[in-house]
Amino acid sequence: MDIESVFNFCQINLRARQMVCAVRGYQTTINHALAAICATLRTKIAKWFTLHELFDVLCTRDCHLCGGFGGFIFLPLFMRCCLPCVQTAPQLVQVRHDFPTQFASRFKFRVRGGYRS
Numbered sequence: 659m660d661i662e663s664v665f666n667f668c669q670i671n672l673r674a675r676q677m678v679c680a681v682r683g684y685q686t687t688i689n690h691a692l693a694a695i696c697a698t699l700r701t702k703i704a705k706w707f708t709l710h711e712l713f714d715v716l717c718t719r720d721c722h723l724c725g726g727f728g729g730f731i732f733l734p735l736f737m738r739c740c741l742p743c744v745q746t747a748p749q750l751v752q753v754r755h756d757f758p759t760q761f762a763s764r765f766k767f768r769v770r771g772g773y774r775s
């Protein structure tokens with residue numbers, strides 16, 4: 659079950675919440691990765707991943723790309739990574755949130771869905 663569905667399920671009633679709390683790794687994930695869970699919910703990627711996948715990422719230590727200490731989780735891929743890889747690895751290239759606006763203003767058209775030039 660994806661992260662978003664788990665939290666929606668928890669809101670049904672106390673019994674549903676108790677069932678979710680009994681799942682292996684749930685309490686550990688909530689206790690140690692609440693910020694990551696909140697980030698996935700706010701960025702609407704929570705439906706792409708399961709709590710089990712997040713738990714597995716939390717249980718790894720090394721950067722997926724270079725093998726060094728991975729102090730970060732690259733959320734779009736749920737991948738453990740280190741700061742140098744975040745800054746330089748082509749696999750982790752990020753697009754700025756205002757990229758559509760900049761692109762549109764450069765080529766003189768408007769972007770639908772809230773982005774404006």
Ligand SMILES: [Zn+2]
Nearest residue numbers: 721724740743
């Ligand atoms: Zn690395």
